[in-house]
Each structure stands twice: as structure tokens, then as C-alpha cells.
Amino acid sequence: MNIETTFVDATIVDNVKNALRANTKLIWIESPTNPLLKVIDxxxxxxxxxxHEDILLVVDNTFLTSYFQRPLELGADIVLYSITKYLNGHSDVIMGSIATNNKEAFDKLKFLQNASGIIPSPFDCYLVNRSLKTLAVRMREHMKNSLKVALFLENHPLVVKVLHPGV
Structure with missing residues (x-):
């Protein structure tokens, strides 16, 4: 398909800047990253x-969800989520989502969705809607509990390194 890729450590912003080429059309980042939980600016x-008007910034925001981070407000063109994880929270739906405030990207994605027929079932939508009602509570508790565990492990003599954005 004549697609070239360049992989860089995007936690160092200059790496992204230095990786831009004349044919760069898209920058895809995940923040925090999986599995190392590195935070990207x-x-x-x-x-x-x-x-560069012809380069799109795509952010995988699966881990933080829109509860903790809103990449469109930070300048992203497209944000994607694996709804299967935190947004659904019950492991009973396999679904993804794309959000954008870029009209041209929206029109292209809408065409592809229509052409390929990739839409979730009404029941899956119902299950996700059910889960979104508890998203705020679940995310706050995940944050509090994971921070307690990370702080405990950070001071444990048998633990060499803790990977957590909060420590």
C-alpha cells in the first residue's frame, strides 16, 4: 500500500519534530502508552x-478516557478509543470509537463506515450506554486505588521499578 512508518519515542517532542518527512500524513500517539504508561505531551x-495542514494527529485515548483527558481540546484531529476497556468496563462488548472535530476527516471516516458497514449492534450500544453512567465513579476509583498500590510498591524493598503516571 506504499505506506512508510517511522517509530520514535514521542515522550521527547523533538523526536516527533525530527521524524517529520515530506510525505508525512499522520502522527499516531497513545498517551499514556500501553504497557509502560509513558505520558506524551x-x-x-x-x-x-x-x-503542516496536511498532517493529522491521532491520539489513542483508551486508558484515560474522556473523563481524564480530552485530546481534541489539546489539538488532536482524531481520537480513538477501545470501548471494550474502560468506557464499557464490563468486558461484554467488543467495540471501538472514533471522535473528531475535523470536518474533512469526519466526512472520509463516515464514507468508510458506510461503505464497509462497520456499525455496532443496538444491543452493544445499549450496553455501552449503561456503562457510561458509571464511568466517572469507576475512573475516580481506578485512579485512587492504582495510586495507593503504586505508592505502596514504590516503597517496597523487593520492587525495583513502578510504572505509574502518578509517581
Whole structure:
């Protein structure tokens, strides 16, 4: 398909800047990353590519959800979620979601969705809607509990390293 890729450590913003090529069309980041939970400065990367009208910034926001982070407000063009994980929270739906405030990207994605027929079932939508009602409570508790565990492990003599964005 004549697609070239360049992989960089995007936690260092200059790496992204230095990786741009004449044929760069898309920058895809995940923040925090899976599985190392590295945090990437979405706003700084967005600022770099704002000078290039033909480059889209895509952010996988699965881990933080829109409860903790809103990449569109930080300059992303497209945000994607694995709804199967935190947004659903019950492991009973396999679904993804794309959000955008870019009209051109929306029109292209809508065409692809229509052409390929990739839509969730009404029942799956019902299950996700049910789960969204408890998203705030679940995310706050995940945050509090994971931070307690991380702080405990950080001070444990048998633990070498703790990977958690909060410590």
C-alpha cells in the first residue's frame, strides 16, 4: 500500500519534530502508552504539526478516557478509543470509537463506515450506554486505588521499578 512508518519515542517532542518527512500524513500517539504508561505531551506535538495542514494527529485515548483527558481540546484531529476497556468496563462488548472535530476527516471516516458497514449492534450500544453512567465513579476509583498500590510498591524493598503516571 506504499505506506512508510517511522517509530520514535514521542515522550521527547523533538523526536516527533525530527521524524517529520515530506510525505508525512499522520502522527499516531497513545498517551499514556500501553504497557509502560509513558505520558506524551499532546498539546506540544499538536503545536509542531499545526504548521503542516496536511498532517493529522491521532491520539489513542483508551486508558484515560474522556473523563481524564480530552485530546481534541489539546489539538488532536482524531481520537480513538477501545470501548471494550474502560468506557464499557464490563468486558461484554467488543467495540471501538472514533471522535473528531475535523470536518474533512469526519466526512472520509463516515464514507468508510458506510461503505464497509462497520456499525455496532443496538444491543452493544445499549450496553455501552449503561456503562457510561458509571464511568466517572469507576475512573475516580481506578485512579485512587492504582495510586495507593503504586505508592505502596514504590516503597517496597523487593520492587525495583513502578510504572505509574502518578509517581
Amino acid at each position: 499532546i498539546k506540544a506535538i499538536s503545536a509542531i504539526i499545526q504548521k
